Each structure stands twice: as structure tokens, then as C-alpha cells.
Amino acid sequence: MPNTTTAFLQKWLNISDYDLALNSDFEHEALHHNVDLTRKYYALVVKSSIENTSYNYNLSFMLDSYRCIFIFNEYYDLDSFLAQLAPNQLVGIGTPHFDLSRTIKEALEALCFSIADAENPIVYFDSIKRFNPLINSNLAYPELRQFFDRFETLYGDTILLDTFWASVLNNHNFTKTAHSLHVHRRTVEYRLNRLHELTGYNPRNIVDCIALISAYVRWRTKNLSLLLNELQSISDSMLPRDRIY
8 A cells, every 4th residue: 555645646646647626635635745736846767776775755656666756846956865876776857847747757758868887877858858759750760779679688788879879969079979978089989980880870971870869769768658657557546536536
């Protein structure tokens, strides 16, 4: 049985999902949990490599055994919270909304792009939202996407793919990409040349780069629908008598 905070967040999520009207009971419950419904809130999702990791923050609930969702008001200073996270924890952060469901979904999408071995495994939805239309677009390169699925098994890691992605985020400026990865510029050039050799797609060619970006985005978000379904199941687990109409 969920604790009172989890139950409250579950109700809030259900209200957001189905655009239900608030009643005075829920508003009083929100005040009890120090939630000001006149403010926007944003979600932060942490994925730990250890099951059921505990955190020192109350307004949160577990999506599954490894992913915990935290809710912060738009003025909350995250630095103290982020400082308690272990280096191996992946983080996705949504943008502030009145719609709780929307910011959680954004945070889950951002989490898909968080890389364990990166210098900074924290990804903000704002940094990747321009790629969102590619997730469900008709611009698909299934053979390339499938190759990405096998990449770690074939070559031991995904460093070539992640270097390519870093170059995309840095607008193909190799100097900035090298700085963000803490490697030499020539290392970036070597990795991109190697990716070209392995895939047949040249990251420096605009048409080939579009194919690589599309395949990378689909590869990174391949489990997003499963996460969204988990979130929906939490919302839908509200009993009819518990819903706010």
C-alpha cells in the first residue's frame, strides 16, 4: 500500500493525465504536502544501478525498482539535492509545468539520453527537445538502428556513438566536443572516422548525419514507451472512488 506522499502524487498524476477538476479535499491535501498548486513544478528522474535506492527527499515515488521520480517547485535550488547523488546515477530533468504528467514524461525522455560514463550524466529536456519529433517520425533507418543495438556487444562500448552525439550537441565543433569529453580534438576526429568506417555513414556529410541522428535518437529512446506505460499504469491504478472529478 503506498504511503501518504506516494498516494498524493498518484492522485496528482491522475488529475493531470485526465484533466480532472480539483476539489477542496485535494487542495487541502496539497497544502499538507507543502505543494502550492498555483506554481509550476518540474520532475527529475534518477536511475540507480542499485535496486530501491533511498533518497533524502519527501516528494517522490518509485516508477520501478531502479527509477525514482522527484517533484520540485520551479524555484527549488537543485544543487544540494544533486550533490547527494552517486556518480553512477543517471538523471533526466523536465521543464516546469502546471501539468505534472507532462514534466514527468519530459524527464523520462531526457533520462534516455543520460550516459553513465559521461562527465555529467544529467540531461535536461530543454537540451534534447528539438530531437523529439524524430522519435515517432517516418524518418527511420531500421538497419542502422539495429546496428546500434548490437554496437556494445560487437565493440565493447558505445563510445563512438556517444562521441558522435556530443558532436551533434556541440554543433559539430570538434574543439568544443573534445573539451566536453575531456579528450584531444584528434581523438574526436578519429572516433568519427571510425564510425564512418563501421556504418558507411559519414558524420561530416549532412545527409548521412541526418540518418545517424535519427538512428541514434531512436536507439536511445527505444525503451521510452515502456517507461511511459509504467507511468500510465501508476496513474490508472487509482480506484474510481479515489479519483477527483
